[in-house]
Amino acid sequence: MTQIRLDFGNLMAPGVEGGVDATHFAGALSERFALAAAAVEQRRAAGDLGFLDLPYATESAAQVAALADGFGQWFEDVVVLGIGGSGLGATSLRDALLGPFWNSRSNEERDHFPRLHVVDNPDPHTLRALLGRIDPARTLFNVISKSGATAETMAQYLVIRDLVDKTVGPDKARGHFLFTTDPSRGALRQIGDAEGIPMLPVPENVGGRFSVLTAVGLLPAAVCGIDIEALLAGAAAMEVRCRSAVLAENPAGILATLLHGADTDQGRAIHVLMPYCDRLRSLALWFQQLWGESLGKALRLDGSHSPVGPTPLPALGASDQHSLLQLLMEGPQDKVVVFVTVDDPGPDLAIPNRHPEIPALAYLGGHSLGELLATERSATAEALRREGRPNATISLPEVSAFALGQLYMLLEVATVFAGALYGVDPLDQPGVELSKVLTYGLMGREGVARPEIAEPDPKWMV
Ligand code: PA5
Numbered sequence: 001m002t003q004i005r006l007d008f009g010n011l012m013a014p015g016v017e018g019g020v021d022a023t024h025f026a027g028a029l030s031e032r033f034a035l036a037a038a039a040v041e042q043r044r045a046a047g048d049l050g051f052l053d054l055p056y057a058t059e060s061a062a063q064v065a066a067l068a069d070g071f072g073q074w075f076e077d078v079v080v081l082g083i084g085g086s087g088l089g090a091t092s093l094r095d096a097l098l099g100p101f102w103n104s105r106s107n108e109e110r111d112h113f114p115r116l117h118v119v120d121n122p123d124p125h126t127l128r129a130l131l132g133r134i135d136p137a138r139t140l141f142n143v144i145s146k147s148g149a150t151a152e153t154m155a156q157y158l159v160i161r162d163l164v165d166k167t168v169g170p171d172k173a174r175g176h177f178l179f180t181t182d183p184s185r186g187a188l189r190q191i192g193d194a195e196g197i198p199m200l201p202v203p204e205n206v207g208g209r210f211s212v213l214t215a216v217g218l219l220p221a222a223v224c225g226i227d228i229e230a231l232l233a234g235a236a237a238m239e240v241r242c243r244s245a246v247l248a249e250n251p252a253g254i255l256a257t258l259l260h261g262a263d264t265d266q267g268r269a270i271h272v273l274m275p276y277c278d279r280l281r282s283l284a285l286w287f288q289q290l291w292g293e294s295l296g297k298a299l300r301l302d303g304s305h306s307p308v309g310p311t312p313l314p315a316l317g318a319s320d321q322h323s324l325l326q327l328l329m330e331g332p333q334d335k336v337v338v339f340v341t342v343d344d345p346g347p348d349l350a351i352p353n354r355h356p357e358i359p360a361l362a363y364l365g366g367h368s369l370g371e372l373l374a375t376e377r378s379a380t381a382e383a384l385r386r387e388g389r390p391n392a393t394i395s396l397p398e399v400s401a402f403a404l405g406q407l408y409m410l411l412e413v414a415t416v417f418a419g420a421l422y423g424v425d426p427l428d429q430p431g432v433e434l435s436k437v438l439t440y441g442l443m444g445r446e447g448v449a450r451p452e453i454a455e456p457d458p459k460w461m462v
Helices: 022-045 050-056 058-074 086-099 124-131 150-170 172-178 187-195 215-223 228-241 251-266 278-293 325-331 369-386 401-422 429-442
Strands: 006-008 077-081 117-120 141-147 177-181 199-201 268-274 297-299 305-308 311-314 335-344 391-399
Touching: 006 251, 006 278, 022 251, 022 401, 050 228, 050 401, 058 199, 058 215, 058 228, 077 150, 077 177, 077 215, 086 117, 086 215, 086 278, 086 401, 117 215, 124 187, 141 150, 141 172, 141 215, 150 172, 150 187, 150 429, 187 199, 199 215, 199 311, 215 228, 215 335, 228 251, 228 325, 228 401, 251 268, 251 335, 251 401, 268 278, 278 311, 278 335, 278 401, 325 369, 335 369, 335 401, 369 391
Parallel strands: 077 117, 077 141, 141 177, 177 199, 268 311, 268 335, 335 391
Antiparallel strands: 006 391, 297 305
């Protein structure tokens, strides 16, 4: 069980031109971090940071595992209905740990675990296509909403509930649903209580984007055979590493402090997370939400209003070397790239030496695809370094539940440290409320006035 590593040499001088000086790191930045760490410790002591306790919540994990065991045997398909933090965790876990084409594999290839679909956007084409491919009588619908009221998720629940009622009858229908929601409040809990639908709680003090290690992510993972104990053990190992208030010892502290400093001291406000591994592509999307929604704020903790926040940009190596790399190498000096690489990618594919007479192909023969991907990551990091473009690399020993647990915890802790450094509350999201309220008003929700919406002006249309 090896640790994941953070190599931040390419953020430091003289490795990269304009990088952080060792004295600055040991001095001002360490002091800045110590203050942030103290603020985070206060919030932890106040009970606000429930995600830090999740690796040790063995009782609720055991409850999830027991429920998942029963469900996994009964259903061919599991459909998660959940958006934002209620969907991205399950998607990233599925893609990383079940691997490519899970849902296209045969029952035997899946070891008889169910297929796993995550439906977030209420696009009727997607849902219709999915419903045309599954048998509702052999499907479990895991409706995930912390608030129990999110329009996209609840609308999809209403559509599906009707369908399942019609397919299996209202009595049996409730056996096809599992709700994951607030322990005491919300419409979903109200329905679950009234109809005797099994429910799993999302702890009060864990918000959506920090909830991957609650039942929100653990249930869909466990039902498909992912080792959730190893996931939590990885998270625990990283949580311990991230307790230190000494910057040089704290991987999440280093990531947060250097990314925050890159933004506020050097104007590098675009933070690219670029795994060189297809299985980690969705993890970059999960990070996009975590970093963007947590840190993009107008209200500072001191009560002042001055918008801050980095822009996270998910990318994939090597594919995006053929789309974004030109911009990263020569575009404005407003970005930092954090690569994610995997030391042991697992079963590899050797590249045959089929054309020794053609130099453009001959050099590939005798290597492997995994080697090519890893080499491209190192070459890109070096190319950026030579151009004075700061970058860092997180290395996973392998794509395993233990490594993923570490990675989720590293990025979550880095986010709350970054919140303290930016002087914002990383746990709230007041900016998304207005569009929700306008949607409610336009869709006719009781008690919400129909809003005036600026009509498109034909003068500005072509
Ligand atoms: O991180 C968050 O809090 C949000 O992205 C929520 O996860 C998202 O809005 C969905 O909310 P809910 O789980 O209440 O349906």
